[in-house]
Amino acid sequence: MTAAAFATTRATRSTARRAAVATQDRDPLVAARTAFFNIWSGPAGERDAAGRPQDDLVRLLEAEYGVRPRTVPSGDGLGVRQEDAAVAALRRAARLGVSLTPQALLAHRDGGPWLRAVLSELWPQTVHLHGRRHAQEALRATLTESPDAPTTGHLLDLAVATGLTPLTPAEAAPVAHHADRAVRHAAWRYLHQLPGGTAHLPDPSAAADAYERLLLNPPTLVLGPREGEREGRVVAQTMLLGGLDTPGQGLSGGMAVLLGGLGDQLAETEGIAGVITVVTAGHEDLAADGRLAFERRTGHWVLRLPVDTPRSPLPTETHRHRTALTWWAVRLLGCMPRPLDVLHVRYADDASLALAEAAEQLGAASVFTATPDPHRGLADRHAASDPGDSRAAQALRHDLHRVFVADRLVERADTVIGIPGRGGTRELVRHYPHLAHLSGGNGPSAPPEGIAPYRAAPDEQERRRAALAALYQDGTRPDALDAEDYDLPLLLSVGRLHPVKQQDLLVGAWLETGGYSNSTLVLIGGSPHTATEAETDMRRRIDTLLADVPQASRRIALLPALPNADVRRLQRALAARPQEAPCWYVCPSAKEEFGIAILEAMEAGLPAAGPQRGGVAHYLRDGVNGILMDTSTPTGLMRGLRRLAHISDDDRRRYATAGQNLVAERFSVTRMANELTAEYVALERR
Secondary structure, three states, rough: OOOOHHHHHHHHHHHHOOOOOOOOOOHHHOOOOHHHEEEEOOOOOEEEEOOOOEEEEEEHHHHOOOOOOOOOOOOOOOEEEHHHHHHHHHHHHHHHHHOOOOHHHOOOOOOOOOHHHHHHHHHHHHHHHOOOOHHHHEEEEHHHHHOOOOOOOHHHHHHHHHHOOOOHHHHHHHHHOOOOOOHHHHHHHHHHHHOOOOHHOOOOHHHHHHHHHHHHOOOOOOOOOOOOOOOEEEEEEEEOOOOOOOOOOOOOHHHHHHHHHHHHHHHOOEEEEEEEEEEEOOOHHHHHHHOOEEEEOOOOOEEEEEOOOOOOOOOHHHHHHHHHHHHHHHHOOOOOOOOOEEEEEEOOOHHHHHHHHHHHHHEEEEEEEEEOOOOOOHHHHHHHHOOOOHHHHHHHHHHHHHHHHHHHHHHOOOOEEEEEEEEEEHHHHHHHHHHHHHHHOOOOOOOOEEEOOOOOOOOHEEEEEHHHHOOOOOOOOOOOHHHHOOOEEEEEEEOOOOOOHHHHHHHHHHHOOOOOOOOOEEEOOOOOOOOOOHHHHHHHHHHHHHHOHHHHHHHHHEEEOHHHHHHHHHHHHHOOOOOOOOOEEOOOOEEEEHHHHHHHHHHHHHOEEEEEEEEEHHHOOEEOOOOEEEOOOHHHHHHHHHHHHHHHHHHHHHHHHHHHHHHHHOEHHHHHHHHHHHHHHOOOHH
8 A cells, every 4th residue: 555545544533523613713724724724624615705716726725734636647727736645644644643654655756746745754753753764675676676767866875864874885886986966965965874885975076066075975974062051951042044144135034033133132131051043055155255154243153064065045945955964963063062952943934844853863952943834825826827737836836835844843843932923823823723722722832032232333423424315316217216205205124035025016006006206215125235035036126116116216125134233223313314204114024023124114114015915913903003004905005105105194104103103012022032032941852
């Protein structure tokens, strides 16, 4: 019996014996998950809230959470593909704790990325339950059957992940020279763990780049607090997408600002001995800066895990690097003078799973910050897509994979915390029904996120004047405005250039509402030198919009990402302008889980307008300390801009004052560090 058939039969028999628990939620993903985690095996739902059929989504949900799916050959388009059925069955087996044999799992070794990913997740449990000898024999039989198969690298990664040695060093040596980078790198990691294996590695001089040189000759680092230096927990926090010191560029956003300030503050908090912020570095990053670790502030280190991409991996590619990231994390975090006590991950992807696995191997407790992403809006997002669009189909499967990854991170975590939305963590529990039992039925705790205090420079006033002068130097420049427009109202938006941030929709709404005739618009974000594909595409969209309204180009400025201190200084300078030249901070994002940039603008004294969807509504109350906008459509955004234009000066000042007071009272990084420290101190090493 295959793994898919076994898991389906086991799940169906098990759930059929239990009482059915129905759900009235009309979001098919929520309905499926609520039913599943309440032990109900019926179908996941048939229509979305608007009554439109969602065939692809519903069929995939039925396969993963509900009845046994009807499978059809790939490409038929009339049901669940054979591989979808296998992925769904294995995910169901993982959620139910079903034990699969090594042979049953390895039967799926030739599958696509989502099948290989769930196979990797189930493999350690299979080794534990069926024995290392049995698993090693199964791996050896599969490897020697087709020694040059494309799956060889993945099979060796399974061996590395569980410390198995199915091949001798001499047998693995030919694979170490494989033409495919991923395969030979897997062989190098495998040889590193074998007695005498390093003798069969290529000489580091043969390495193609900085990443390969490090992999062939991994360094021994000295980072973290030493024994006896300070009492408390040694904590690692992760930011595996983007760079820590380049917010607004590429994949780096508010999380970089948050974790940089939080790490600095935790290092000064009683109960914490030291903090390591874990980031990633591709081979271009490593070529520019070969350091793998450095002390950012006293007690706060940055650890750069090497990854085989030019720069940080894209979210859709992290599954390719899972075993490598675990291997690097265990090797580098494991050589610290003091053992790691707690590891905190914050994003539902395979890179976070890799670090959660590293925590288990290192004996550290793990913490996961759960958010309703990509759960929130998944059904609506894919209902609007073209069923015949292969990219849309791939995006749907990627989103469902991330939902599974989030469940596995919850399963692995010693503590789950949430980011509160409107109504606290109720929305989170709606998307994670298995978290409802925490805190007496209220769901997980939700320590407030916060921002670091702004530190004024000795020549602060002069720097503010210079920032304004640079902004208003010349409207013919793409990054500046005309000095004669200084007294016009200004809309400011800060964030990485990305489709989810919707800067193009903001520009379009500003143009459509005629905002360019009586206001200016300033966007800050994007790499100043080497733009990513997403940044280039966003700039192209904005240029296309402006081409139709050439007179608006002098009243819009697109600045590249600036250091956080420079952004906050400019916000203060804009907030201090005369009453006749008001400035609004506008966040047009489709969603924000929290919105660090919004909080920073409010703290600077700017009135803020943010999206209704997501976590912003938890603290930004419409008509009290800011404005909430419907950013889900261009029409909603235009309606929001028209509303801003008609808000009185008195109300605008009232919103700004209320927002500034709110941040000072509730959203300081000190309070965040204190509450997280209480969570960390309560945990024990495994």
